[in-house]
Amino acid sequence: MKIKITTKELTSDFAKEVKERSGIDVKKCYQCGKCTAGCPVAYEMDYMPNQIIRFVQIGARKQALTSRTIWLCASCITCTTRCPKEVKIAELMDVLREMALEEGVANPMEKDITTFHEAFLNSVKKHGRISECGMIMEYKRKRPKAALKSALQDLSDGSHLMLKGKLSLAPHSIKGKDSIKRIFEKLG
Amino acid sequence: MSKKIGVFVCHCGTNISATVDVEKVAEEAKKNNPGVSYTTTYKYMCSDPGQKLLRDKIKEEGLDGVVVAACSPKMHEHTFRNASKKAGMNPYHVEISNLREQCSWVHPDKPTGTEKSVDLVRMMTEKTRKDKSLNPIKVPVTKRALVIGGGIAGIQAALDIADAGHEVIMVEREASIGGHMAQLSETFPTLDCSQCIMTPKMVELAQNENITLYTWSEIEAVDGYLGNFDVKIRKKARSVDLDLCTGCSSCWQVCPSKKIKSEFDMGLGKRTAIYIPFPQAIPSKPVLDREHCLLFKDARKKNIPPNDSKVCRKCLDICPIAPVKAIDYTQEDEIITEKIGAIVVATGYKELDDISMYGEYGGGKYKDVITGLQFERLASASGPSEGEIQRPSDGKVPEIIVFIQCVGSRDPAKGCSYCSKTCCMYTAKHTMLYKHKVHHGHAYVFYIDIRCPGKGYEEFSLRAIEEEGATYLRGRVSRVYKKGDKLVVLGADTLTGSVVEIEADMVVLASAMKAQDDAEKFAQKLSIQYDKDKFFSEIHPKLKPVESSSAGIFLAGTCQGPKDIPETVAQAGAAASKVLALLSADELEREPVVAKVDRLPAPIFSTCIGCFYCQRVCPYGAIESEDIKARDGSTIKTVARVNEGLCQGCGLCAATCRSKSVELAGFNDEQVYAEINSVEFN
Numbered sequence: 001m002k003i004k005i006t007t008k009e010l011t012s013d014f015a016k017e018v019k020e021r022s023g024i025d026v027k028k029c030y031q032c033g034k035c036t037a038g039c040p041v042a043y044e045m046d047y048m049p050n051q052i053i054r055f056v057q058i059g060a061r062k063q064a065l066t067s068r069t070i071w072l073c074a075s076c077i078t079c080t081t082r083c084p085k086e087v088k089i090a091e092l093m094d095v096l097r098e099m100a101l102e103e104g105v106a107n108p109m110e111k112d113i114t115t116f117h118e119a120f121l122n123s124v125k126k127h128g129r130i131s132e133c134g135m136i137m138e139y140k141r142k143r144p145k146a147a148l149k150s151a152l153q154d155l156s157d158g159s160h161l162m163l164k165g166k167l168s169l170a171p172h173s174i175k176g177k178d179s180i181k182r183i184f185e186k187l188g
Numbered sequence: 189m190s191k192k193i194g195v196f197v198c199h200c201g202t203n204i205s206a207t208v209d210v211e212k213v214a215e216e217a218k219k220n221n222p223g224v225s226y227t228t229t230y231k232y233m234c235s236d237p238g239q240k241l242l243r244d245k246i247k248e249e250g251l252d253g254v255v256v257a258a259c260s261p262k263m264h265e266h267t268f269r270n271a272s273k274k275a276g277m278n279p280y281h282v283e284i285s286n287l288r289e290q291c292s293w294v295h296p297d298k299p300t301g302t303e304k305s306v307d308l309v310r311m312m313t314e315k316t317r318k319d320k321s322l323n324p325i326k327v328p329v330t331k332r333a334l335v336i337g338g339g340i341a342g343i344q345a346a347l348d349i350a351d352a353g354h355e356v357i358m359v360e361r362e363a364s365i366g367g368h369m370a371q372l373s374e375t376f377p378t379l380d381c382s383q384c385i386m387t388p389k390m391v392e393l394a395q396n397e398n399i400t401l402y403t404w405s406e407i408e409a410v411d412g413y414l415g416n417f418d419v420k421i422r423k424k425a426r427s428v429d430l431d432l433c434t435g436c437s438s439c440w441q442v443c444p445s446k447k448i449k450s451e452f453d454m455g456l457g458k459r460t461a462i463y464i465p466f467p468q469a470i471p472s473k474p475v476l477d478r479e480h481c482l483l484f485k486d487a488r489k490k491n492i493p494p495n496d497s498k499v500c501r502k503c504l505d506i507c508p509i510a511p512v513k514a515i516d517y518t519q520e521d522e523i524i525t526e527k528i529g530a531i532v533v534a535t536g537y538k539e540l541d542d543i544s545m546y547g548e549y550g551g552g553k554y555k556d557v558i559t560g561l562q563f564e565r566l567a568s569a570s571g572p573s574e575g576e577i578q579r580p581s582d583g584k585v586p587e588i589i590v591f592i593q594c595v596g597s598r599d600p601a602k603g604c605s606y607c608s609k610t611c612c613m614y615t616a617k618h619t620m621l622y623k624h625k626v627h628h629g630h631a632y633v634f635y636i637d638i639r640c641p642g643k644g645y646e647e648f649s650l651r652a653i654e655e656e657g658a659t660y661l662r663g664r665v666s667r668v669y670k671k672g673d674k675l676v677v678l679g680a681d682t683l684t685g686s687v688v689e690i691e692a693d694m695v696v697l698a699s700a701m702k703a704q705d706d707a708e709k710f711a712q713k714l715s716i717q718y719d720k721d722k723f724f725s726e727i728h729p730k731l732k733p734v735e736s737s738s739a740g741i742f743l744a745g746t747c748q749g750p751k752d753i754p755e756t757v758a759q760a761g762a763a764a765s766k767v768l769a770l771l772s773a774d775e776l777e778r779e780p781v782v783a784k785v786d787r788l789p790a791p792i793f794s795t796c797i798g799c800f801y802c803q804r805v806c807p808y809g810a811i812e813s814e815d816i817k818a819r820d821g822s823t824i825k826t827v828a829r830v831n832e833g834l835c836q837g838c839g840l841c842a843a844t845c846r847s848k849s850v851e852l853a854g855f856n857d858e859q860v861y862a863e864i865n866s867v868e869f870n
Contacts, residue, residue, distance in 0.1 A: 003686035007588065010659060010690060011630050027654045031662075031683050047684075054683045058659065063684070 009059040018056055022095040026056045028085045035079035035089045045069040049079055049089055052096070065100040069093075071110035115142045123171075128180040131171030191281075193316055194226040194251040195309060196242060198233035198258035200288055207292035207301040213257065216306040223317055225249060234264050239271040246275035253316040257285040257309050278321035280780070280854060285312040307867050314862040322780040322853055327833045329415035330529040331771045332357065336407055339367020340386065340753060341745025341760040342534035343393050348764030349532075350398035354771050357526055358393070359421055360403045364469035365390055367536055371452060371561060373568035373575075375753060376617045377648035383468060383570065390470045404475055408523055410531070410714050413810075413833030414740030415776050417528040425519040427476035428462075433514035435472040439503035440464065448480045450572075454541075454562040456580060457572030462503045462515075467570060476503070476515070483517065494518070530740045530767040533724060534760065535710065537746035540596035540604075540699040549592060549697060550668045555581040556675060557668060559595075559699040560614055567621045577625050579694045582673070586629065586693035589622055590677045591615045592665045593635040596700030604700055606721055609750040611698035612639045616649040618696060619658035631658040632690055634665045634679045642752070661688055668695055701750040715809050716741055723749045734763040738808060739778070739836070742766050781837040781854045783810075783830045796827035796849040802841035803828065810834035811841060 015026050029050070036048040046068045047055070055064035064070070070093045079089040097117075100106040106114050119139040123130045136154070140147035161167040174180075195217040199205035214227040226249045230238050233256055245251060254277070256268045261284040269279035285308045295301040331354055335346040338360030346356045358365070369375075370390075372382035393399055408420035443460035450459040452466050459465075461481040462474045478484040478494075486499040494517045507513045539561045543551030550557045556579045558566075565571040566578065579586050593615055597608040612635070619631040638660065640649045652658045663680030670676070674691040681688050703722035704710070711718045716736040717725040724747050727735045734742045742763040745756040770776065785796050793816045803811040814829040828850070830841070842850045848857070 003684060005681060005684075005686045005688045007689070007691045010632065010688075011588070025654070027657070030650070030653075051684050054681070058661070058681060058684070058686075058688075060684065060686070 003060065003063060005058055005060055009061070012059040012061065014059045014061045014064075015056050018092070018095055018099075021099075022088075022091060024088050024092050024095065026053050026087065026092070029053045029057065029083075029087045030085060032084065034082055034084065035087075038078045038082050039073075040076060040078065041072050041074055044072050049073070049093075053087065053089065053092065056092070056096075062105075064096055065103060065105050066107050067096075068107045068110050070096045070100065071107060071113045112143055112146050115139055118142075124180065125184045127171045128174035128177035129172065132167055133169050134171050191223055191253040191317055192225040192249065192251050193223050193253040193255060193313055194242075194245055194249060195224055195228075195255045195257065195313065196233055196245075197227070197229040197309070198238070198256065198287070199229060199231045200259060200292075201232065204258070204287050204292045207295055207298055208287055208305045209298060209302040210305075212302055213287075213305045213309055217255075217257075217309045217313060221310070221313060223253075224313060226251065233258050234267055239267070242268065242271050243275040246272055246277050252277065252281060253319060254282045255285055255309060255312045255316055256282065257287045257305065257312070259288040260284070260286050260290070278323075280322040281316065281319045283312045283316045283319065285309045310866045311863040314866040315859045318856075318859045318862055319854070324777040325780050325782065325832050326775045326777060327413070327415050329771060329773060329776055330417075330527045331355070332526070332528055333530050333532065333767050333771065334359065334417070334419055334526065334528040335532045335534060337367070337534035337536055337745070337747070338362075338365030338393075338401075338403070339534060339536045339745060339756075340369040340389075341536065341747075341756045342367070342532065343389050344757050344760035345532045345534060345744050345764045345767070346399055347389070347393055347396065348761055349767050349771075350396045352764075352768050354398065354768070356396075356399045357419075357421075357528070358399060358401050359405050359407060360401070361406045361424075362465065363404050363426070363463075363475040364465050364471070365393065365401070365403060366466070366468075366470070368539075368561070369753060370466065370468070371454070371564055371568070373564045373571070373621060374617060376613045377642070377644040379617070379620065381569075383568075387468045390468070394470045401471070403471060407710070407713065411809075412528075413831060414738075414778070415529050415770065416833060417531060417740065419526050419528050419531075421524050421526060423522040423524060425478070425521050427478065427515060427517055427519050428474055429512075429514045429516055429519075430471060430473055432509050432512060433473040434509065435464070435474070436508060438506045438508060439515060440474055442502045442506050444500060444502065445480055445482055448477065453565045453572050454539075454559065456558075456562055456565050476517075530742065530770045531714070532742050532744050532760075532763045532767060533714065533716070533736065533747055534744040534763075535704055535707070535747040537701040537750065538704050540702050543595070543697055543699060545602060546595055546697065548667045549595070549665065549695065550670070550675065551595075551697065554668070554670060554675060554695075555579075556586075556693070557695045557697065559697050560611065560618070561699070563618055563696045564614075567618070567625070575625070577622055584673075584693065585626055587626070588630045588690065588692045589626075589632070589694045589696065590665075590675075590690055590692040591618060591631065591633045591696045591698060592677075593633065593698045594664065594700075595697040596702065597698075598636065604702070604721070606750070607639065608698075608700040609639070610701065610752045612637075612649065613642070613645055613752065615696075615698045616640070616652040616658070619652045620656050623656045623658065631656075632677075632692075633658055633660045634663055634677075635660055636662070636664060642754070663688070701746060704747070707747070714738065714741055715807065716743075719749075723747065734759055734766055737836075739834075740770065778832070779837065781852070782832050782835040783837065783839065783841050783850050783852045785828045785830055786849050786851065793825060794827045794849060795847050796845075797847050798826045798828065799846065800828060801844045801846065802850060805840045805844045807838065807840070808834050808836050810836075 033050045036050045073093040075090050077090045119135045123135040197210045197214045210229045214229050217227050218224050265284045269282045272282045273279040287305050333349045333356050335342045335358045346358050350356045369386050375382050404426050405423045408422045411418045439462050440460045443462050445461040449455040450457040462476045464474050482500040483497050487494040487497040504515045507515050569575040640646045661681045663682045665679040667678045677690045679688045707722040715738050719725050726733050744760040744763040810831045812829050815823045839852045842852045
């Protein structure tokens with residue numbers, strides 16, 4: 001896919017915006033590629049992690065926010081740990097995910113992942129922690145195709161976990177549930 | 189009397205012994221060779237105990253010839269000759285058999301390596317048998333140095349030599365010393381003002397009593413040899429008497445020709461016909477540009493002497509010097525000759541200014557596509573815009589500026605494959621200077637690699653990106669074209685695989701450092717070698733970096749290759765120290781490995797027939813002609829003679845001579861044939 005970068009992108013404030021939101025200064029990156037070299041999921045990505053940083057550096061907002069990469073990142077933080085210039089790459093992916101959702105430009109191919117994130121957060125919001133079954137149910141309801149695909153595996157894995165008492169149908173609550181709620185309210 | 193020869197075979201660690209059976213070589217050297225009275229092997233012959241072994245054995249065994257079978261003679265011939273000298277032997281009876289570079293390193297297996305080594309040692313043994321004692325040639329030294337070029341390299345070298353108490357003559361072809369460094373705005377990586385660190389040095393040079401400065405002068409010819417050069421200097425007609433002129437500035441203020449492109453401002457500023465190149469010029473006395481002066485133009489047109497033209501004599505009229513005015517239209521070039529002991533060549537570089545060869549960048553076509561040095565002048569407080577960054581076409585402050593690196597460097601298709609070394613750093617500096625002056629501006633740099641291998645350089649270039657906010661894009665620009673009042677730059681960012689298109693206000697080309705236009709001619713004048721890019725060649729890239737191929741001529745600064753200011757100053761200091769070493773002796777010793785044209789008793793006098801083929805092939809200009817005269821003064825015959833001071837012992841003359849009248853000491857025919865025969869008939 002041919003990408004064209006013009007004066008518009010180059011003079012935009014994308015990198016500045018990212019820095020203001022997250023404190024991450026992408027200018028520090030000198031494109032050595034160590035993040036990409038150590039990334040366990042790079043093989044699945046459409047753009048390598050260093051290229052995502054590069055997009056931010058040169059103001060290529062569209063490419064960065066619509067990339068599949070930001071959703072495939074497993075936040076294992078190997079990149080951040082190893083970066084010689086101490087750029088927080090995994091954290092950068094987080095910010096880009098937020099921005100993509102806010103702007104409604106998240107890559108539709110990764111709808112499964114965004115829905116999973118939503119279900120996860122909804123569960124935490126509701127119970128103060130995740131309720132595995134509740135979360136899975138919400139996710140499956142919203143993504144029936146994905147649900148069908150993994151139905152058999154879910155049944156076998158789920159029953160094992162349930163027999164060992166690791167998975168309960170009813171949600172557990174935690175003590176500071178109200179505090180968690182307030183956090184969510186505060187963040188909007 | 190046959191010689192007693194000792195053969196010392198070196199293991200060189202395992203460099204030689206891994207591929208050559210050194211013990212066998214030593215053993216074979218003795219076999220059927222009655223001359224060889226002693227052989228041994230040693231792990232490192234060049235080490236202190238190795239040299240001691242050599243010295244001891246010379247004495248104990250009474251050796252009068254030595255073959256050291258080790259590495260290349262370039263490496264350690266000197267070492268072993270010195271060692272044998274200490275043991276009381278004439279050092280020219282030591283021969284080196286090269287078992288390392290020419291045998292063990294190039295042969296894969298031991299049997300062939302050993303066989304060849306045996307041959308090599310035998311050859312050298314035969315040569316040693318015919319070695320004659322030679323004594324170093326002594327040449328007198330004129331204790332005065334010549335520095336050619338008045339840039340930072342020349343200034344540093346001249347000051348260093350003069351401070352040590354020797355006379356220095358500096359020749360600069362421009363009207364002022366200072367060179368390119370005086371043109372720079374700031375210098376990396378400290379961003380200190382170039383003028384502030386340069387002008388005090390220029391003043392120091394002008395005031396140094398040991399230095400005679402000839403500006404607006406060029407080297408006409410260099411004759412002679414190490415320690416005894418005769419240099420002809422052309423003092424070009426300046427039309428101003430430097431002794432009378434006080435530099436009052438009246439003349440250039442009244443000069444009516446005010447629109448001549450200033451060379452110092454790289455064509456961006458204007459100057460008058462009588463002018464000083466820049467305010468801090470040294471000498472701060474003007475020169476009259478006869479090409480553009482109205483008076484001289486008129487005189488040329490009418491074909492009359494300039495003094496007869498009455499078109500404009502404003503500068504002469506206003507000159508306040510009395511009774512004789514300092515301006516003299518009739519002045520002519522003057523040629524002076526100086527005796528010189530050693531020469532420092534510091535003629536510098538030339539910026540690639542023919543940017544029209546980069547038509548795709550609009551070089552030479554668009555006014556707002558400028559070179560690196562032009563940008564320096566724009567940014568300089570003494571420049572045409574007094575330091576404000578304005579684009580040349582309309583004086584607008586550029587909001588978007590694009591820098592293109594490697595213009596004329598690393599571009600084999602354009603005939604320039606080398607890296608100019610300084611552009612990465614000066615471009616980083618340019619982005620900073622720009623951002624310091626245009627805070628809201630955007631600076632983009634297209635690069636292939638960012639090369640900053642110097643103290644504080646990496647940090648400097650990262651500062652341009654991280655702190656000053658220059659955006660670096662990895663890729664060469666393919667095209668620059670005009671769209672309205674913008675310049676559209678088409679490039680790439682290979683890190684993302686994107687095509688990049690920037691609408692810029694100004695484009696700066698990081699133009700290459702090239703050799704001076706006349707470098708080739710100049711090198712021939714001095715009989716020094718130059719490389720494929722016309723930069724002058726040092727003898728050895730690592731171990732003799734300031735020595736030119738001619739003895740007594742040293743190189744400093746960018747005439748030898750692209751380099752930055754710190755490196756130039758260091759090299760100038762090195763060249764000066766080499767000059768001082770030469771000038772510190774009253775007589776110089778030279779290797780006696782020189783050619784000689786035979787001289788015989790009457791009536792033959794010499795077998796030389798005077799064809800002077802040798803003169804034509806000699807790269808050092810060492811062959812002279814000599815008239816052999818009868819008692820009555822009449823010439824009997826004209827024959828060749830070798831100037832021992834100039835001869836470098838290359839042997840071209842000996843090989844060329846048709847009458848076999850030239851012999852190279854230490855490599856005469858008898859010795860070379862002995863070597864060859866020892867292989868053929870065994």
